[in-house]
Amino acid sequence: MCTYYNLMMFPYPSAEGLHVGNVYAFVGSDIHGRFQRMWGHDVFEPIGFDSFGIHSENFAIKKGTHPKEQTAKNIKHFTEQLKQLGALFDWDRAVITSEPEYYKWTQWLFLQLYKAGLAYKGKAPVDWCPSCKTVLADEQVIEGKCERCDSVVLQKDLEQWFLRITKYADRLLKNLETIDWSEKTKIAQRNWIGRTEGTSITFKIENSKEEIKAFTTRADTLYGATFLVLAPEHPLIASVTSKGIQEYVEAAKRKTELERRAEEKEKTGVFTGFYAINPLNKEKIPVWVADYALMGYGTGALFGDAHDERDVEFARKYTIPLKATVITGDKKQDQKILSLEQCFTEYGILVDSGPFTGMTSREAMKKVTEWLTEKGLGESKVTYHLRDWLISRQRYWGPPIPVIYCRKCRESTKHKTQSTNKSQNTKHKSQTEDRYGIDYVVINGVEYAIVLVPEKDLPVRLPKVKDFRPTGTGKSPLASVSSFMKTKCPVCKGSAQRETDVSDTFLDSAWYFLRYPCTEYANKPFDKKRIKKWLPVSMYIGGHEHAVLHLLYTRFITMALEDMGYIEFGEPFKKFRAHGLITKEGTKMSKSRGNVVNPDEYFVKYGADTVRTYLMFLGPMAEGGDWPDKGIVGVYRFFNRLWTLVAKPSLATAKLGLASELASELVNEVLRHKTIKKVTEDLENLRYNTAIAALMEYFNALQRSDKATREQINTLLILLSPFAPHLTEELWGKLGNKGSIHNQPWPKYNPRILKEEQLRLVVQVNGRVREVLSVARGISEKEAVALALQQEKIKKWFPSGKPKNVVFIKGRLLNLVSY
Numbered sequence: 001m002c003t004y005y006n007l008m009m010f011p012y013p014s015a016e017g018l019h020v021g022n023v024y025a026f027v028g029s030d031i032h033g034r035f036q037r038m039w040g041h042d043v044f045e046p047i048g049f050d051s052f053g054i055h056s057e058n059f060a061i062k063k064g065t066h067p068k069e070q071t072a073k074n075i076k077h078f079t080e081q082l083k084q085l086g087a088l089f090d091w092d093r094a095v096i097t098s099e100p101e102y103y104k105w106t107q108w109l110f111l112q113l114y115k116a117g118l119a120y121k122g123k124a125p126v127d128w129c130p131s132c133k134t135v136l137a138d139e140q141v142i143e144g145k146c147e148r149c150d151s152v153v154l155q156k157d158l159e160q161w162f163l164r165i166t167k168y169a170d171r172l173l174k175n176l177e178t179i180d181w182s183e184k185t186k187i188a189q190r191n192w193i194g195r196t197e198g199t200s201i202t203f204k205i206e207n208s209k210e211e212i213k214a215f216t217t218r219a220d221t222l223y224g225a226t227f228l229v230l231a232p233e234h235p236l237i238a239s240v241t242s243k244g245i246q247e248y249v250e251a252a253k254r255k256t257e258l259e260r261r262a263e264e265k266e267k268t269g270v271f272t273g274f275y276a277i278n279p280l281n282k283e284k285i286p287v288w289v290a291d292y293a294l295m296g297y298g299t300g301a302l303f304g305d306a307h308d309e310r311d312v313e314f315a316r317k318y319t320i321p322l323k324a325t326v327i328t329g330d331k332k333q334d335q336k337i338l339s340l341e342q343c344f345t346e347y348g349i350l351v352d353s354g355p356f357t358g359m360t361s362r363e364a365m366k367k368v369t370e371w372l373t374e375k376g377l378g379e380s381k382v383t384y385h386l387r388d389w390l391i392s393r394q395r396y397w398g399p400p401i402p403v404i405y406c407r408k409c410r411e412s413t414k415h416k417t418q419s420t421n422k423s424q425n426t427k428h429k430s431q432t433e434d435r436y437g438i439d440y441v442v443i444n445g446v447e448y449a450i451v452l453v454p455e456k457d458l459p460v461r462l463p464k465v466k467d468f469r470p471t472g473t474g475k476s477p478l479a480s481v482s483s484f485m486k487t488k489c490p491v492c493k494g495s496a497q498r499e500t501d502v503s504d505t506f507l508d509s510a511w512y513f514l515r516y517p518c519t520e521y522a523n524k525p526f527d528k529k530r531i532k533k534w535l536p537v538s539m540y541i542g543g544h545e546h547a548v549l550h551l552l553y554t555r556f557i558t559m560a561l562e563d564m565g566y567i568e569f570g571e572p573f574k575k576f577r578a579h580g581l582i583t584k585e586g587t588k589m590s591k592s593r594g595n596v597v598n599p600d601e602y603f604v605k606y607g608a609d610t611v612r613t614y615l616m617f618l619g620p621m622a623e624g625g626d627w628p629d630k631g632i633v634g635v636y637r638f639f640n641r642l643w644t645l646v647a648k649p650s651l652a653t654a655k656l657g658l659a660s661e662l663a664s665e666l667v668n669e670v671l672r673h674k675t676i677k678k679v680t681e682d683l684e685n686l687r688y689n690t691a692i693a694a695l696m697e698y699f700n701a702l703q704r705s706d707k708a709t710r711e712q713i714n715t716l717l718i719l720l721s722p723f724a725p726h727l728t729e730e731l732w733g734k735l736g737n738k739g740s741i742h743n744q745p746w747p748k749y750n751p752r753i754l755k756e757e758q759l760r761l762v763v764q765v766n767g768r769v770r771e772v773l774s775v776a777r778g779i780s781e782k783e784a785v786a787l788a789l790q791q792e793k794i795k796k797w798f799p800s801g802k803p804k805n806v807v808f809i810k811g812r813l814l815n816l817v818s819y
């Protein structure tokens with residue numbers, strides 16, 4: 001039997017419990033799993049809890065409880081709620097990320113990443129959430145605001161742990177072509193990775209040995225560059241001591257990235273006093289510092305010219321001369337553009353550009369780059385928007401990063417380290433085999449070797465402390481727990497100190513799907529053979545909001561584990577489908593809006609099957625729907641009518657025997673096959689709403705005809721069972737069927753029957769026409785005889801119930817002989 005790993009993003013167990021939006025996602029995934037199971041797959045449908053993280057901690061702070069106790073309580077409540085969904089979850093393999101048995105392996109993962117050169121400690125300007133009192137990953141900042149609490153983030157220079165996801169930028173991008181994912185999620189990842197081809201240009205500074213590297217996608221406009229702009233964070237600026245400049249830089253650093261990037265914002269800047277040389281025409285151009293240049297993009301330096309709106313705006317404000325060097329080629333417009341009344345930003349023809357004059361923009365970009373490369377003044381360069389993944393958090397509720405800092409080891413190995421100049425943007429560089437004591441950090445001016453906690457000493461347990469509140473000082477609360485912080489160096493046995501930051505929750509969830517099939521292994525994170533049997537995940541369902549967070553991180557970690565030889569695939573999820581959201585009266589459900597619908601009362605009032613089916617009836621899985629309370633009654637009534645029809649004692653008796661089945665309306669039979677086809681296709685494509693509509697229509701036809709056969713009703717129950725597992729199981733038994741409905745194979749439809757239309761069958765008795773019946777084209781002789789004998793006008797000729805002789809001309813005529 002083929003295995004099928006049916007995965008749904010595991011929940012963060014909030015104190016509020018599940019809301020209908022969560023239920024929607026779980027049910028949608030469960031229906032898919034149930035369908036795959038009946039289809040013949042060996043389905044694995046696990047569940048767990050993403051229980052570390054700031055959310056849990058913040059709630060505990062608010063309530064005055066400890067996160068450990070609060071989390072246990074939340075998980076208990078979630079478990080109760082999840083159990084009433086009627087999902088196939090394999091509870092024996094539940095994973096809880098805040099348990100030491102799990103985070104031991106999250107720490108192990110960190111060690112492997114470090115050993116592979118994919119984890120490093122580096123100082124960089126990072127995003128700081130003043131409300132969460134911690135740094136955030138790039139991906140957790142949405143339009144300049146904290147993804148969790150919506151606070152505007154600030155920039156801080158801090159030494160942090162990063163994972164080198166940028167090393168995988170190209171693979172993350174290219175592999176997107178090979179996986180079956182929701183298109184909008186792929187687009188979001190492509191944009192976030194943000195691959196840009198351009199040119200890196202070296203500007204020499206007049207009377208100085210310093211150089212500035214600028215990045216541009218428009219090398220064709222370089223001839224017309226009339227100034228250079230540096231970001232306030234640019235390393236060169238730090239060496240400029242002028243008071244005016246330092247004041248400007250300080251002010252800029254207080255602004256958020258969002259403020260700085262705002263299009264409508266008036267550009268500001270200060271002249272640095274020095275000049276750079278345009279490598280193309282050797283002209284001297286002034287160097288400015290301006291906050292519209294951002295350090296995180298390109299190189300933190302750009303040249304200004306007449307073909308970029310922001311540059312033109314800036315130049316006009318500070319009366320910096322501009323020179324148009326690209327024109328449209330359209331005579332009437334040329335005049336206008338050359339007078340710089342409007343900014344021409346498109347590709348065109350070069351003018352006043354020395355040897356490049358007359359070229360098209362595309363040609364010139366190539367030629368200018370070649371020219372610069374030849375002279376050693378530039379090169380073509382690919383940049384990415386993607387930055388390394390910042391995983392340090394100055395919080396309590398997470399796995400301690402398993403690193404120890406040792407002064408003695410640093411002293412004794414100092415001679416091994418060649419270069420010690422760690423500039424702002426160069427991260428760690430020593431890639432020696434023996435890493436103990438080679439990589440180092442500087443704490444309060446003192447150098448310490450980075451020593452990994454040996455694997456045998458894992459987990460580094462999170463100590464239970466009374467005061468776990470974030471400090472806001474840039475240090476985790478663990479920094480003030482001396483019993484935790486002070487430790488012995490595993491290499492030199494001297495006294496040393498622990499890293500006190502914990503890692504981001506997203507690292508916990510970056511590998512949990514590998515743990516699920518392997519929870520019984522205490523001595524390894526996962527078993528290679530077991531992993532091979534179940535992974536990669538066959539179907540992953542979850543929220544699109546994780547497109548560039550969780551879904552990017554999991555891909556990176558999977559690729560890294562493949563490269564390290566732990567697993568044999570690089571993409572964790574063969575198929576991913578983003579589910580839609582359930583709204584309340586058109587608006588997104590959120591606690592702050594106070595419109596969160598708690599499913600519990602609906603479970604009590606209508607039962608899980610009604611809640612499940614109603615949610616799926618709201619709209620296609622990918623789109624979600626709106627939750628108006630009254631709609632649920634319709635589904636509830638449908639189930640009640642179904643119950644009445646099937647549970648009628650008459651139906652459970654022999655009346656539903658073979659004879660009556662054959663006598664049944666063949667119209668129903670055609671509809672049965674049609675319904676199987678429709679529901680099967682809809683379930684494959686997560687169009688649950690239209691599948692339910694088809695089942696309702698089929699039910700109505702059966703009810704109207706009053707001649708439903710056992711098989712027709714069984715088919716209805718089986719097709720409905722992924723939606724309503726409890727009700728259908730009950731009715732299955734009532735009909736006298738053996739075993740569980742959930743172990744039945746998925747019904748197959750007969751394409752032949754679907755193709756057939758009804759035809760008129762002439763029924764003769766002893767050669768005389770007595771009746772004309774409407775039947776399916778493919779009706780067999782046996783079926784036709786049985787059907788004919790049910791008719792009043794025919795029946796009376798055969799008191800024995802059996803004709804003496806039969807002549808059947810397929811598709812046209814049936815002659816029954818009574819003597």
Ligand SMILES: [Zn+2]
Nearest residue numbers: 129132146149
């Ligand atoms: Zn925040």
Ligand SMILES: [Zn+2]
Nearest residue numbers: 406409489492
């Ligand atoms: Zn040591």
